[in-house]
Amino acid sequence: MTLKAKMTVDKEYKIGKIDDRIYGSFIEHLGRAVYEGIYEPDHPTADAQGFRQDVIELVKELKVPLVRYPGGNFLSGYNWEDGVGPVADRPRRLDLAWRTTETNQIGTNEFMDWAKKINAEVNMAVNLGTRGIDAARNLVEYCNHTSGSYWSDLRISHGYKDPHNIKTWCLGNEMDGPWQIGHKTATEYGRLAAETAKAMKWVDSSIELVACGSSNRHMPTFAEWEATVLDHTYDHVDYISLHTYYGNRDNDLGNYLAQSLDMDQFIYSVISTADYIKAKKRSKKTINLSFDEWNVWFHSNEADKKIEPWSIAPPQLEDIYTFEDALLVGSMLISMLKRADRVKIACLAQLVNVIAPIMTEKGGEAWKQSIFYPYMHASVFGRGEAIHAVVSSPKYDSKDFTDVPYLDTVVVHDEESEALTIFAVNRHQSESLLLECDFRSYEGYQVVEHIVLENADVKATNQVKRDNVVPHSNGTAKADQGALTAELSKLSWNVIRLAK
Template identity: 75%
Template sequence: MAEMKKAKMILEKDYKIAEVDKRIFGSFIEHLGRAVYGGIYEPGHPEADEKGFRKDVINLINEIGVPLIRYPGGNFVSGYNWEDGIGPVEQRPARLELAWKTVEPNYVGTNEFMEWAKLVNSEVNMAVNLGTRGIDAARNLVEYCNHPSGSYWSDLRVSHGYKEPHKIKTWCLGNEMDGPWQIGHKTADEYGRIAQESAKAMKWVDPTIELVACGSSNRAMKTYAEWEATVLDHTYEHVEYLSLHTYYGNRDNDLPNFLGRSLDMDYFIKEIIATCDYIKAKKRSKKTMYLSFDEWNVWFHSNAADRKLEPWSIAPPQLEDVYTFEDALLVGCLLITLLRNSDRVKIACMAQLVNVIAPIMTDNGGDAWRQTIFYPYMHASVYGRGVALNPIISSPKYDSKDFTDVPYLESTAVYNEENEELTVFAVNKDTEASLLLDVDIRGFVGYQVVEHIVLEHDDVKATNTAAHPHSVVPHNKGGAAAKDGYIQASLPKLSWNVIRLKAGS
């Protein structure tokens, strides 16, 4: 039997990182695969409402509490004419969708999605097409969505049955424009210029909006960091956020190395912060650039199946990763990494929300269920609201193929002063033994453990499916306890843990 390792953590109310922006728990829905058609929208389904939206899916999303949803792409947006998705549905054109080689019927467009977002209590992070289009289409979409009335595009919205403006606050200036796969791929200078001029026009229409400029599509891009510096040289005073995207996969079936990927995410964030701050210094600016990590997840299971798809069908099953228990562990580590960088990461979007590399899956005409990754995402969103604390952690470490000094304990904590709640999130990456965690909470006098949630499984490849939707589920039988100003907890090997404390409990 492997020897139990020990880790220590110190938490103090004054050791603060930042107030967690709730948008860090955002998600993403693209017109891709069955995310929209068969995912959130399926007229004729037994659970469909009068508009065709699946109520079973809505209920699962509301369990998570998703505060922000990026829409409509993704690669899709770089070839999208937003005007195709407004007005009478029967008059909307079907288009060849070049990004994913499907046919887009445009049954769901801007107004329908805004209606649906209200049902899941979410704001929308709207993306504009800076691939095949540009300034004119972007400013017109802002006018259509946000201007009250009295102009061509706002009056057209009113004529479509939406008297009140949508008041969309956050907008993405295109998507992954550094990528050669992108329709309308641009150099950093080309994108920087069109993003700058689009930003100016969009804010002239509505000065209250916030804008996200495209950063690198991933940390391995040849133009990485240079892209960010050039784009920000053009856009720094016109945007509020710079985007980051990354996906991870356990392709070589090396679990210790896979669980080390959260270090890669942290390096990515720190390097982009450094680039942003370099431009801030170069411009002698007083403004701090914040980050929008608006695509992140595990994505690799569906790659082979996607290569076999026949083109030009409507809503085929694309990017339908069936997630394992080990995927849920990495997702938990990535959520902890985002919280630990919440002073600069203000928006983050798990990509995506339903069916497409998603925590929620559906069968057309059938059930909806929670994938393994649903649980850490839901726990972080529900219990991670408040101030992210800066814990002092002492953990044993290991080396893997790509990383050195990977801590066995991945952890952080969030303090909600208003509710008098303290939550510790922790992943034990040890493949063989439990980890004994000792947490100093002497600064939280009177706080007691009210719940210790654990997600664990004997089979790291275990999945949840339509036939077996509850194979991997959390339990609240963890043994964490607080005594004399310390929490002591045994974290099972390969486990996601949520230790919840309240004052005076």
């Protein structure tokens, strides 16, 4: 018997405008993300500044609008002043977060140059682990003040006459985590973040600030942390952050593909907590969410235990992603789009080499991992307004989840280009799913393309010069007078594109 799923899409069922920054990413001074990732001056494709142009071209394919920098755990021991001025004068430092040596060849100005090359904004982070108000306000002055002050004139002396005008700033990183340099209680962090936020906005009132939420939903302090931090910072910040990573450690595929339900619950819980503080403060302001670390991360855990301490840019966190990982990444993107009314910023962690969609060989090629494709499809085709789809799908139970729908989906409508896109994952391991969709309120729309990412081997991976996991455009979606039918292959990521 063919499994069927039904959905109704109506232009009145709007979730909210999708902020382009939901397709952001992340570069940390960690492993080979910076050195041998984006920066390799001896590489055949390196430009005059030493940036790999083959990597730049792949990042441009992803249309990454925003990149978080410079960390991550690295941030909490970082002195930003080490990374500006003449490169020859920059100190080498021990990075206690990842037990490596940081050369500081790349710093704030170089990274801003790289971001311009990929057409992205920077989500700059300030160190609230070993440092605080003074270093943070000075960095804002250095980056954003025009001229006529010590730090802005120092930037000019470093060859950057025009300010960088960085809009989005993170107030530290994962300060709830005992692994963090300068780990703090919620009250300690909340007070410091509030005072730092005030000073930073006094330097530049146009910036937006992200307060640290919990490192993941399973932290013992989760929810209480968010409530306490927002109690202190509510009037001074614009976003609260969320971080989560998943992995198929038990090799239980049904349970693994249901992990995005945990992500859903995480998002709903943080929204609830933020709105509780809004009510408590009788505020008219709404705090939105920045999911500024999310991905699959577990493949490299054992290899990372063997890294030689204090080496320079060792291969750390280099997960090689499988086809099943790409399916979960697709569902994680769907989770965030389903709450695009509140999730305004998100950063896939990370972008190159370190738990990344793009991998590089030193002196060699750059290539696309399996997770590159759902991320690219969402970023390229998922701009516009998120539309709530009313879905009826068969379901299953797994070890940790009940009533998991086989069909995971969200719809995006771009009014400007008159494009309608359905993103859909079929979680069923052995059966295709016949999708029947009623979209009568979108008159005159026809299927342009049905992209499918599928593979008979759920453990299939891509390697340099060996692309085993790649999408095709041979999907079966058809539309006629407001009714769409499509066969969604077992275990598949689908992008159904419609236009007038």
